Structures are given as C-alpha cells and as structure tokens.
Amino acid sequence: MPAKAVGGRPRRGIGSPGAVASHRRGRRMTLDDSRLRRRVQHELVKRQSVNIDFIFVHVTHGVVQLTGYIRTLRSQQFDLKEELKTIEEMVRQVPGVRDVINQVKVPL
Numbered sequence: 001m002p003a004k005a006v007g008g009r010p011r012r013g014i015g016s017p018g019a020v021a022s023h024r025r026g027r028r029m030t031l032d033d034s035r036l037r038r039r040v041q042h043e044l045v046k047r048q049s050v051n052i053d054f055i056f057v058h059v060t061h062g063v064v065q066l067t068g069y070i071r072t073l074r075s076q077q078f079d080l081k082e083e084l085k086t087i088e089e090m091v092r093q094v095p096g097v098r099d100v101i102n103q104v105k106v107p108l
C-alpha cells in the first residue's frame with residue numbers, strides 16, 4: 001500500500017529509505033544517523049564510573065555531537081576530565097563515527 005501524499009509530496013514512513021528519524025534545531029537525522037546514535041548511547045551506558053544521564057547525543061552524517069555535563073556517581077573519586085577524554089575516544093571507536101564534537105561540560 002503506497003504512502004499517502006502530504007502537501008503534494010509522498011509521505012515517508014519509518015520503513016522508507018528516506019525516512020527522517022529525528023529533527024532537532026533545523027538539522028535532520030537520517031535512519032543511519034539514528035542507528036549510530038543508539039550505538040553511541042549504548043557505549044556510553046557501559047561507562048559505570050560516571051553519571052551520563054545528562055550527556056546528549058546528536059548525529060548528523062556520522063558526526064557525533066556530545067553536549068551536556070558529567071559528574072561522578074555516589075561520591076566516587078575520578079578525574080572527570082580524564083573520564084571525558086576516555087568517553088570521547090570510546091565514541092570515536094564506534095563503527096560509522098566520522099568525527100566527534102565534544103561539548104560536554106565538567107562541573108568545577
């Protein structure tokens with residue numbers, strides 16, 4: 001069954017090749033970017049030494065942008081700047097990542 005037209009253009013559903021999975025600040029994230037975003041988020045969850053609840057991941061054409069901030073969990077003592085470098089390197093190792101723009105803040 002073909003997709004219904006919206007505004008004179010065929011509507012693209014989730015399963016169609018040109019589907020848009022997310023839209024943020026005027027940039028569109030393709031399904032490939034959406035999959036890559038999920039992979040990056042999965043890798044971030046593996047870091048159990050820091051609270052990554054406030055790290056936000058956006059992917060555009062394979063370029064990963066990390067924003068937000070990190071903090072330690074339950075008064076553990078870690079050098080957050082070193083942890084952030086480790087996280088960035090870990091994200092760079094995810095297949096499909098072309099570059100990483102790291103804008104995550106470390107609290108003083």
